[in-house]
Amino acid sequence: MKLLEFEAKEILKERGVPVPANGGVIKKTGQLSAALRRAGKAPWVLKAQVLAGGRGKAGGIKLAKTPKEAAAFAKAMIGMDLITHQTHGQAIKVNELLIEGGVKIERELYFSVVMDRKSAGPVIIASAQGGMEIETLAEEHPEAIIRMGVDPNVGLRDFAARRLAFALAIPNDRVGEFCRVTKALVKAFIDLDGSMLEINPLILTPKGIMALDAKMITDDNALFRQKDLARRPDHEATALEIEAKKHDISYVGLDGTIGCMVNGAGLAMGTMDTIALAGGSPANFLDVGGSADEARVTHALKIILKDKKVKAILINIFGGIVKCDMIAAGVVAALKKIKLRIPLVVRLQGTNVDAGKKILRDSGIPLIQADELWEAAQKAVDAAKGK
Amino acid sequence: MSIILDKSSKILVQGFTGSAGSFHAKQCIEYGSQIVAGVTPGRGGQTHLDRPVFNTVHDAVRNTGAFASLIFVPAPYAADSIMEAVDAGCSTIICITEGIPVLDMARVKRYIDIQSRQGREITLIGPNCPGVITPGECKAGIMPGFIHKPGSIGVVSRSGTLTYEAVDQLTKRGLGQSTVVGIGGDPIAGSNFSDILAKFEADPQTEAVVMIGEIGGAAEEDAARFFKDKMTKPVFGFIAGKSAPVGRRMGHAGAIVEGGAGTHESKIAAMRAAGITVVENLSEIGETVLKSRRPLAA
Numbered sequence: 111m112k113l114l115e116f117e118a119k120e121i122l123k124e125r126g127v128p129v130p131a132n133g134g135v136i137k138k139t140g141q142l143s144a145a146l147r148r149a150g151k152a153p154w155v156l157k158a159q160v161l162a163g164g165r166g167k168a169g170g171i172k173l174a175k176t177p178k179e180a181a182a183f184a185k186a187m188i189g190m191d192l193i194t195h196q197t198h199g200q201a202i203k204v205n206e207l208l209i210e211g212g213v214k215i216e217r218e219l220y221f222s223v224v225m226d227r228k229s230a231g232p233v234i235i236a237s238a239q240g241g242m243e244i245e246t247l248a249e250e251h252p253e254a255i256i257r258m259g260v261d262p263n264v265g266l267r268d269f270a271a272r273r274l275a276f277a278l279a280i281p282n283d284r285v286g287e288f289c290r291v292t293k294a295l296v297k298a299f300i301d302l303d304g305s306m307l308e309i310n311p312l313i314l315t316p317k318g319i320m321a322l323d324a325k326m327i328t329d330d331n332a333l334f335r336q337k338d339l340a341r342r343p344d345h346e347a348t349a350l351e352i353e354a355k356k357h358d359i360s361y362v363g364l365d366g367t368i369g370c371m372v373n374g375a376g377l378a379m380g381t382m383d384t385i386a387l388a389g390g391s392p393a394n395f396l397d398v399g400g401s402a403d404e405a406r407v408t409h410a411l412k413i414i415l416k417d418k419k420v421k422a423i424l425i426n427i428f429g430g431i432v433k434c435d436m437i438a439a440g441v442v443a444a445l446k447k448i449k450l451r452i453p454l455v456v457r458l459q460g461t462n463v464d465a466g467k468k469i470l471r472d473s474g475i476p477l478i479q480a481d482e483l484w485e486a487a488q489k490a491v492d493a494a495k496g497k
Numbered sequence: 498m499s500i501i502l503d504k505s506s507k508i509l510v511q512g513f514t515g516s517a518g519s520f521h522a523k524q525c526i527e528y529g530s531q532i533v534a535g536v537t538p539g540r541g542g543q544t545h546l547d548r549p550v551f552n553t554v555h556d557a558v559r560n561t562g563a564f565a566s567l568i569f570v571p572a573p574y575a576a577d578s579i580m581e582a583v584d585a586g587c588s589t590i591i592c593i594t595e596g597i598p599v600l601d602m603a604r605v606k607r608y609i610d611i612q613s614r615q616g617r618e619i620t621l622i623g624p625n626c627p628g629v630i631t632p633g634e635c636k637a638g639i640m641p642g643f644i645h646k647p648g649s650i651g652v653v654s655r656s657g658t659l660t661y662e663a664v665d666q667l668t669k670r671g672l673g674q675s676t677v678v679g680i681g682g683d684p685i686a687g688s689n690f691s692d693i694l695a696k697f698e699a700d701p702q703t704e705a706v707v708m709i710g711e712i713g714g715a716a717e718e719d720a721a722r723f724f725k726d727k728m729t730k731p732v733f734g735f736i737a738g739k740s741a742p743v744g745r746r747m748g749h750a751g752a753i754v755e756g757g758a759g760t761h762e763s764k765i766a767a768m769r770a771a772g773i774t775v776v777e778n779l780s781e782i783g784e785t786v787l788k789s790r791r792p793l794a795a
Contacts, residue, residue, distance in 0.1 A: 198742070198743055198744070225599050225600070225603070225684065225685075227684045227685060227714045227715070227716070227751075228715065228719075230602070230603050230606040230607075230685045231603040231606070231607070232603070245757065261607065262600055262603045262604055262607070263604060263607065300600065303598055303599070303600050305599065329598050329599050329600065329750075330746075330750070331572065331596045331597060331598045331599065331750060332598035332599075332600065334572070334573055335573070335598070360748045362742075362745050362746075362747065364740075364742065372658075373658055374656060374657050374658025374659060374748075375656060375682060375747060375748025375749045375752060376654070376655065376656020376657065376658060376659030376660075376682065376709070376711055376737050376748075376749070376752075377656065377657075377658035377659045377661075377662055377737075378747070378748060379656075379659075379711060379712075379737040379738040379740075379741060379747050379748070379752065380656075380659050380662065380735075380737040380779040381779075382740045382741070383737060383738070383739045383740050383779060384778065384779050384780060385740075386739065386740045387777070387778055391740075392740055395741070395747050395748065397748045400639075400657075428658045428661045428662050428665070429641065430627075430639065430640060430641040430657070430658060430661055431520075431639055431641075459662070459665060460641055460644060460661060460665070461641050461643075482780060483662065483779060483780040484778065484780035484781075487780075
């Protein structure tokens with residue numbers, strides 16, 4: 111789960127990590143003056159709340175010296191389409207702005223904690239050169255990056271935090287404070303089942319060390335024990351993705367024209383790739399799950415059909431636990447309820463495949479059957495092109 | 498020969514009396530696997546599927562001599578179950594459970610590491626995987642047994658149904674399998690590709706290996722390095738997720754391209770450079786392996 115900056119800062123503040131004073135989040139320009147008052151004296155910083163880095167360069171962060179200037183920025187920023195180097199060419203609509211009080215920055219550091227696959231645990235990545243993108247820093251100054259593994263059973267010990275402080279050349283009189291802040295950050299990461307927590311920059315100011323920005327991603331698998339996180343809205347998921355999730359269907363919308371329904375995540379990806387190789391483009395990733403029944407198949411078809419770009423559907427089921435005859439019965443039952451106006455290609459393999467194919471044939475529903483995946487993909491591509 | 502389990506392997510099932518555990522344990526028994534006991538806390542002394550049920554893994558191991566555990570315990574408790582199996586002395590642990598928090602797996606890995614440093618050899622397969630099958634001998638997992646056939650091709654994969662697809666293609670072309678291992682789709686897994694490749698390299702029955710990876714992480718790149726440095730047997734590699742967008746999780750917790758790392762391109766490039774035969778089209782895995790083996794058969 112990805113958290114917006116203001117959410118991550120709220121959570122970190124509760125857990126002992128200092129952040130700049132703020133006036134809260136606004137969605138309308140009319141809320142600005144109250145927010146400015148809450149944030150304190152000028153100058154103020156207006157920050158677009160979107161799930162992408164590189165906001166500053168893209169115009170998503172503005173420094174206002176007067177209320178009038180702030181009002182002009184707010185008017186321009188709310189509702190703007192933001193394209194940063196991290197949005198992969200797509201525009202993200204800005205719905206909310208965080209209003210913060212300006213701070214005097216003495217030094218900028220880079221600090222993050224990630225769940226590292228290779229060492230199978232949390233790893234701290236830090237650098238004395240804050241404010242830069244870590245990817246750029248890794249390319250231009252790999253020697254300036256410090257990596258330190260953290261035992262998830264122990265957290266960040268004092269000695270380890272001190273090592274970090276000295277490696278980052280934190281002044282002696284601020285080492286204690288640095289250790290307190292970084293230990294709180296690592297503790298928050300572990301306590302919240304973090305996948306990634308990036309503070310860029312972590313700043314030294316006359317008023318203390320604080321997190322000027324915060325990006326946080328947490329583990330979806332742990333939401334059962336992270337009740338506070340589970341209650342928050344998922345900013346990334348589209349309406350269709352949220353609906354799919356309600357029915358235990360894993361769905362990710364894409365740009366193509368061929369709707370896919372597959373059992374298993376790997377095979378679902380493999381099916382998308384095969385469609386692309388055959389000259390088509392997948393409209394979605396959809397894993398109907400290991401225990402798909404008629405209701406699940408019906409929901410999956412409905413979700414695929416809500417995407418108006420879809421010109422043809424490919425169902426690819428490899429029966430293991432899921433039996434092909436059950437899926438076939440589900441498809442037939444679903445198509446009695448849903449009026450299908452676009453071609454449907456069905457490829458069944460595995461457990462009870464012959465019974466499944468027979469159910470499809472006997473149903474009288476005009477659908478295209480295929481035995482092999484490549485054949486199925488080609489038929490779907492042709493169908494989507496109206497051939 | 499089998500690389501992990503064979504027909505004489507005594508296996509216990511954790512989460513034996515639950516719906517998933519019952520269903521799949523029954524299938525494994527029907528396949529011929531030696532499921533000798535089950536564990537469900539509070540149901541010790543009962544009998545289920547004609548097998549004794551124990552309260553703890555320790556009891557099951559002591560009474561039946563099982564050394565392998567197959568785990569179907571729900572995600573919130575699964576990490577604890579893996580550690581229980583380790584503590585009870587199991588040397589092979591296969592965890593099918595999907596959705597275990599990554600932090601729990603980080604703790605499990607450390608727990609196993611401590612035991613390994615004291616000289617124990619422990620193989621954890623999974624979590625979030627279909628399990629392990631030695632065709633014709635032993636099925637410890639949720640894969641459909643009938644699509645497999647004994648033979649000389651090793652298969653190792655991060656995905657379930659994608660593995661079935663590959664195995665089906667092999668079997669239909671007369672290519673049997675020595676062992677098929679699902680290592681699972683999570684970011685932190687008990688065994689990685691290199692661990693399993695090493696076992697296949699050492700196994701006299703295995704002549705070639707099919708490796709099925711997906712986007713996310715660097716396990717395939719590491720495997721390519723391992724292949725180049727340590728392997729003599731041919732490896733055929735497929736990577737799923739070429740058409741997946743950056744930053745979006747594709748079902749599996751581990752299948753995500755983050756910050757430009759773990760891309761399809763980097764994995765394909767690493768495999769090619771190492772000398773692994775790359776299969777670009779999923780539907781051509783079986784055919785590619787068959788073609789490369791014809792000269793051998795002739």
